[in-house]
Amino acid sequence: MGRGQRDAVRVRQHATARWALPAAAVGGLVVAVLVGATGWLALVLVLAFVAAAARRVYRPGSAENSWTKGAAGERRTAEMLIPLQRDGWTALHDRTVPGSRANLDHLLIGPAGAVMVDTKNWQSTKSRLRVDGGQLFYGRYDQTKTLQTAAWEARQAARALGVPVRAVVAVHGAAVPGGVVMLEDVTVVPAKRVRSILRNLAPVPGFDQARVRQLVAHAERVLPPHGG
Numbered sequence: 001m002g003r004g005q006r007d008a009v010r011v012r013q014h015a016t017a018r019w020a021l022p023a024a025a026v027g028g029l030v031v032a033v034l035v036g037a038t039g040w041l042a043l044v045l046v047l048a049f050v051a052a053a054a055r056r057v058y059r060p061g062s063a064e065n066s067w068t069k070g071a072a073g074e075r076r077t078a079e080m081l082i083p084l085q086r087d088g089w090t091a092l093h094d095r096t097v098p099g100s101r102a103n104l105d106h107l108l109i110g111p112a113g114a115v116m117v118d119t120k121n122w123q124s125t126k127s128r129l130r131v132d133g134g135q136l137f138y139g140r141y142d143q144t145k146t147l148q149t150a151a152w153e154a155r156q157a158a159r160a161l162g163v164p165v166r167a168v169v170a171v172h173g174a175a176v177p178g179g180v181v182m183l184e185d186v187t188v189v190p191a192k193r194v195r196s197i198l199r200n201l202a203p204v205p206g207f208d209q210a211r212v213r214q215l216v217a218h219a220e221r222v223l224p225p226h227g228g
Helices: 003-035 039-056 061-085 142-159 191-199 210-220
Strands: 090-096 102-110 113-122 129-132 135-138 166-172 181-183 184-188
Touching: 003 039, 003 135, 003 166, 061 090, 061 102, 061 113, 061 191, 090 210, 102 142, 113 142, 113 191, 129 181, 135 142, 135 181, 142 166, 142 184, 142 210, 166 191, 184 210
Parallel strands: 113 166, 166 184
Antiparallel strands: 090 102, 102 113, 129 135, 181 184
């Protein structure tokens, strides 16, 4: 994630404002008529409705704030991955998915091959993760699409790199049922367990230090920084 996501959020907010603010003005005018307000009092009512609508459209808890929370989660994951360097892993962050506007939060290349880690900052105190009918839910929201997207990103990375890429979703906040969930070819784990998951992966034959360095250099070329 980067400036491009923030710009996209702002564009969506402006698009919403183009119809929401005039609608609020009409609503304020209707209320003014109903209560018999005229002159400056009617104007105050209309402006109050417009201001309330503007606060809602651009409120701190909007999609932009969700982006901020997501970015904070990615930074936390990146920090958690640093110790893996001692185990021969190299981490690349916020990389472009070829042919799309999507990004890989974290790509790790090491003795066990390549792993894509997608961060989810699911911090709601009212929602929890659960598996129901073979599907992952966060609160009442089905996360099948989220997992399918992560699996697709890993496949795209694998196509670009020429090697298999595992897909992992690292969760901050919500407890993962049983400590690990495997659905849609994606492993879902608490973010704090990602290091141990990677350390326990079986080494891939041929992935010595020279091969890792070679693949990292290739990844730098074919999966450039997203930056937007």
